[in-house]
Amino acid sequence: MAARSYGQYCGITTAVELIGERWAMLIIRDLMVGARRYTDLQRGLPKIPSNILSTRLKELQEAGVVRRAPLYRTGLVYELTAYGRQLEPILLALGRWGFPKMGEPGPDDLVTADSLTMALRTAFRPDAAAALPAADYELHVGEVALRAQVDRSDLRIAQLAPNPALSPAAVVGDPDVVFAAGPGIRLVISGELTPAEAIDAGVVHIISGDATVLERFAETFHIDPLEARSAA
Amino acid sequence: MAARSYGQYCGITTAVELIGERWAMLIIRDLMVGARRYTDLQRGLPKIPSNILSTRLKELQEAGVVRRAPLYRTGLVYELTAYGRQLEPILLALGRWGFPKMGEPGPDDLVTADSLTMALRTAFRPDAAAALPAADYELHVGEVALRAQVDRSDLRIAQLAPNPALSPAAVVGDPDVVFAAGPGIRLVISGELTPAEAIDAGVVHIISGDATVLERFAETFHIDPLEARSAA
DNA sequence: CCGGATCCGAATCGATACTG
DNA sequence: CAGTATCGATTCGGATCCGG
Numbered sequence: 001m002a003a004r005s006y007g008q009y010c011g012i013t014t015a016v017e018l019i020g021e022r023w024a025m026l027i028i029r030d031l032m033v034g035a036r037r038y039t040d041l042q043r044g045l046p047k048i049p050s051n052i053l054s055t056r057l058k059e060l061q062e063a064g065v066v067r068r069a070p071l072y073r074t075g076l077v078y079e080l081t082a083y084g085r086q087l088e089p090i091l092l093a094l095g096r097w098g099f100p101k102m103g104e105p106g107p108d109d110l111v112t113a114d115s116l117t118m119a120l121r122t123a124f125r126p127d128a129a130a131a132l133p134a135a136d137y138e139l140h141v142g143e144v145a146l147r148a149q150v151d152r153s154d155l156r157i158a159q160l161a162p163n164p165a166l167s168p169a170a171v172v173g174d175p176d177v178v179f180a181a182g183p184g185i186r187l188v189i190s191g192e193l194t195p196a197e198a199i200d201a202g203v204v205h206i207i208s209g210d211a212t213v214l215e216r217f218a219e220t221f222h223i224d225p226l227e228a229r230s231a232a
Numbered sequence: 233m234a235a236r237s238y239g240q241y242c243g244i245t246t247a248v249e250l251i252g253e254r255w256a257m258l259i260i261r262d263l264m265v266g267a268r269r270y271t272d273l274q275r276g277l278p279k280i281p282s283n284i285l286s287t288r289l290k291e292l293q294e295a296g297v298v299r300r301a302p303l304y305r306t307g308l309v310y311e312l313t314a315y316g317r318q319l320e321p322i323l324l325a326l327g328r329w330g331f332p333k334m335g336e337p338g339p340d341d342l343v344t345a346d347s348l349t350m351a352l353r354t355a356f357r358p359d360a361a362a363a364l365p366a367a368d369y370e371l372h373v374g375e376v377a378l379r380a381q382v383d384r385s386d387l388r389i390a391q392l393a394p395n396p397a398l399s400p401a402a403v404v405g406d407p408d409v410v411f412a413a414g415p416g417i418r419l420v421i422s423g424e425l426t427p428a429e430a431i432d433a434g435v436v437h438i439i440s441g442d443a444t445v446l447e448r449f450a451e452t453f454h455i456d457p458l459e460a461r462s463a464a
Numbered sequence: 465c466c467g468g469a470t471c472c473g474a475a476t477c478g479a480t481a482c483t484g
Numbered sequence: 485c486a487g488t489a490t491c492g493a494t495t496c497g498g499a500t501c502c503g504g
Contacts, residue, residue, distance in 0.1 A: 002488095004475085004476095004496090005279075005338065005340070005341070006255075006258060006277075006279060007278065007279040007340050007341055007374065008258070008277075008341060008343070008344065008347050009334065009337040009338075009341040009342065009343050009347075009415055010261075010327070010334075010343070010344075010348075010350070010351055011326075011327035011329075011330040011331040011334060011351060011354055011455075012257065012261050012323060012326055012327040012330060012347070012350060012354070013258060013330070013347065014330035014331070014333050014334050015327065015329050015330030015333075016257050016258065016330075017330075018255065018327070018330065018333060020252065020254070021458060022252070022476090022477075023238075023477095025239070025244065025248050025252065026238060026244070026245060026248065029244050031243075031441060036438065037485075037486085038485070038486050038487070039486075039487095045238075046239065047239040047241075047478090048409075048478090049477070049478045049479065049480090050479090050480090050486090050488085051477085051478085051479095051487090051488075051490095052476095052478075052486060053476065053487090054486085054488080057399070063333070074485085075485070075486095076485090076486080079379035083332075086329055087329060089325065090322060090325045090326060090329065091244060093321065093322045093325070094243075094244055094247040094248070094322060095242070095243035095244040095247065096243065097243075097247050097318055097319065097322065098243040098244060098245070098246035098247030098248075098249075098250065099243040099246070100315075101245060101246050101247075101250060101295070101296070102242075102246050103240065105241040106237065106239075106241075108239050109237070109239055109241040110240060110241065111240070111241050111242070112240065112242075113241035115240050115241075115244070115245065116242075118242070118244060119242055119243060119244075122243055122244070146439065149494095153487080172485070183241055196289075206321075207436070207494060208241040208382060222400070223243075236477090236478095236494090236495095245477085254495090254496075268465070269466075270465060270467050270468070271465080271467075280473075280497090281496070282467090282468070282498090282499090283468085283469075283470080283471095283496085283497085284495090284496065284497075285468090285497095286467085286468060291502090304486090306504090307466075308466090308467085327467090333480085348491065391473095419495045
């Protein structure tokens, strides 16, 4: 099943033929967080038809972007190849580019653990973080719970819920702050609301810990809606 | 006509909904070179159905990526908005990413002026160029003829043929070298062939000027097929 | 020529059901 | 868990047509 060709001999065209089909980028986004089983991908992309997921995974393997690997004795996972991982800066740049156009979530829009993980990576500013003390956040959005640990310019994110099984490693210690947020959290990321204002507006709710640490959060995770940020 | 939603509230998803439809990226690629009329786009994308082009242009305007502008007294062009131009580093990074998978061109694959222009931008290495003397190349690939002027880390490309009308400005002076290349030029870009080898192999043919200037070309325009290059 | 709009068959996608 | 199979709903592709 050769992909429908655009009939052009060009690197951009080739890239789009490899990863431009519907759903492909979102599969790659989830695999960017870590290896995932078929059913993990289904949970993370609830609206993807099963046959499309199956087809895309085959195409992405054919393209050298994804590979199958055994898991335990029986079971298997899909994971990005080295070539697929090279898409990371592109995916992060796309996320920053799309951020200003997110608007309000539709009634059926949901936030998954993997999409939120990548959203935090998207908004992460290593340079800003390096100038701040280390911080340890626990963030709840709907059913999703993440632990984000920032140490200098290094970010590590673990998924606590709803599916902590495949998290990279056990997380030790206690977070500096535990907070819950709605979709309005994007206004904090964009700088339209300060953390204090977000708490007052009910967009963010402190569950435990030190609310002032959220100031650091807002500086560390930020996307300026107007600024053309290079993909670096 | 709301784009079919992926049902996720996420910047990457939003980006893909805005520019992920079939043909959209290639329209943007051509507009990245300069403003284009409807029929220019058709010529640059010979395989795009007219109704798809029309639909995409409407969607991209709706998305704030493209805008219509008057041209002369009658006539009109499509051009990227500032928001659309922010895609440039992403598009260039995608071109670099896809480059190693280009393989041999299919029998129906063609090279257009805009795709070749963007391919040169994709492969351009400002740092390498800055360390070299200025150079002025005239490159022919099939019917397409480009003039690429490199001065320090600055690259300017003008389209001489087949459609020089919309080129940004008249090009003055004579190029250092005029050469014709086939698709095998990618082996020079990748470093698999030196310019001398490419000439011997018939991949590159010197029409006039100094063949040794091609050494500079190979250093200036280069994509390492293995190296994971950041999108910066 | 320019800038599309319209029509229609072919291919893909989406939803659901089903299976080793 | 990891997919196929089926089938109606959409979209795409190719061609033609039309007003300026």
